[in-house]
Amino acid sequence: MTNRYWRLDARPQGNDFAKALSLVEAELGEPQNGEIVIDNRMLSMDAGTRMWMTDRTDGYQPPLELGVPMSGLVIGPVIASRADGFAAGDWVRAFGTWSDYSIVDATLSGAMMLDTSVSDMRDHFGPLGMNGWTALWGLEKTGATKAGDKVLVSAAAGATGLLACQIAQLLGGEAYGIAGGETKCAILERDYGVTKAFDYRAGDMTEKLAAIDGGIDVYFDNIGGEILEAVLANMALYGRVAVCGLIAEYANGRRGCPANFDQVLMKRLRIEGFFSPDFMQHGDELTARLRQWVDAGELSLPYDVTLGLANTLTAYEKLFTGGNIGKVIVELSK
Ligand SMILES: NC(=O)c1ccc[n+]([C@@H]2O[C@H](COP(=O)([O-])OP(=O)(O)OC[C@H]3O[C@@H](n4cnc5c(N)ncnc54)[C@H](OP(=O)(O)O)[C@@H]3O)[C@@H](O)[C@H]2O)c1
Structure with a gap:
């Protein structure tokens, strides 16, 4: 054949x-x-x-x-x-x-x-596969998301990000998003319960993210690069950065080091990467939990x-x- x-x-x-x-x-x-x-x-x-x-x-x-x-x-x-x-x-x-x-x-x-x-x-x-597992694991285990947290997700209209926006809310948090373009931002706010989505292609992100009152408790980062700097400047005290992906840097081989890394100390932040093969063995439990949300129409x-x-x-x-x-x-x- x-x-x-x-x-x-x-x-x-x-x-x-x-x-x-x-x-x-x-x-x-x-x-x-x-x-x-x-x-x-x-x-x-x-x-x-x-x-x-x-x-x-x-x-x-x-x-x-x-x-x-x-x-x-x-x-x-x-x-x-x-x-x-x-x-x-x-x-x-x-x-x-x-x-x-x-x-x-x-x-x-x-x-x-x-x-x-x-x-x-x-x-x-999607929700029952690697994207769903990654979003749930990253928010819950790495980001330690808890009820009332303000959770910011980048590449928020993509597969992993869109699931993370919804799961952040299912875990009791309030979701904020970063995406490219007004249309994606409007969809996130209108259809996926995101409180506010920020278009990274227009305007200064550090200024824009300052609108998140009280600062960001959890950042689910899919991008890295300059946007991470804007986010660090707007993190809340004791915030967590769950590093899921660095899509801004995959193709160009650049090594991003945020110029304002000092914020990690000033705000006592925790930054931690995570990678799906490390939690494959928990796939069945993750799928079962995600399936309940999918079947209830709460995750799509x-x-x-x-x-x-x-x-x-x-x-x-x-x-x-x-x-x-x-x-x-x-x-x-x-
Ligand atoms: N750690 C893990 O185990 C794990 C597992 C799965 C996925 N991931 C990561 O999750 C992220 C999303 O992956 P995915 O497969 O779900 O793709 P996706 O989010 O469906 O698509 C990627 C999105 O990223 C945005 N993007 C692309 N280049 C960008 C740039 N230079 N700056 C800002 N935004 C950019 C684009 O949306 P815009 O229109 O908003 O630019 C695009 O739609 C990736 O970083 C990936 O590596 C990690």
Whole structure:
């Protein structure tokens, strides 16, 4: 059987993904011991994967080698299995490849059996998947969010951010957002209960964030960069910064160090990073809690869907140009 896959040929410059990746064809091959073959039906587009395309060796995982298929989360049915606990017909989510089919080691890829009774299988990427786990873990464990906290979320209209805005409120906090453009800010305030959303593309952020009366108790940071400085200037005493992502810096390799780092001492702040593989083992508990909110209609995510493997790069680029609201997915028609 033939398999098409996106191959990483070179390290992308900026958002020029078309120059760095190409869609190629190869024989699919056979699964080895411990492996499963997934008929990819959906690909998850995740901003963190941009770092895997770079050559930095001090990230939280090694860079991808050139010439290999691009990795990413996939959902689909198993069509062949040589791994215990998985059989043809099971629907799974795993770290696979941007391809028609993924052959993966069931353990190393974190393959997880999916509940097909959910009303929208895409939710296994969003609220019930890595974005949901990350938002809940980051707010509750890293950010120590408690009732009454003022919680500011950046990249607030994206997948992880939009979930964080809603979960902050479900944990009893008051949500504030940072997003690019008036439209996204209006949607956050109108549809997702965000008290105030700030457009980082217009005006001085340090001045704008001063409108948060009493300061920010928890900052769920998806961006890093200059916006972090504006936030530090407006944190409340004993505030917490949960560092989820640094999307402003993935492509340019810049090392951001806030010029006003002194605020950490002056305001007795705690800054802590967190990374989803560290809490994968809590996935079932996190999913169960998130599922209750989803089933009650209290937690949801819009999907930005691109059709066809050939159009994957167009979908991926949206993460870095702000072209998306909610979760970016590629659906593969079979
Ligand atoms: N720690 C973890 O385990 C973990 C797990 C999942 C995700 N994350 C992180 O969560 C963040 C969001 O990822 P996602 O996959 O959910 O993507 P996403 O939020 O759906 O999309 C990324 C969004 O970031 C914003 N953005 C892009 N470049 C920016 C820049 N230079 N400055 C400010 N905003 C920018 C864009 O919205 P605007 O229109 O607002 O610019 C874009 O829509 C990333 O930093 C990712 O690494 C971390």
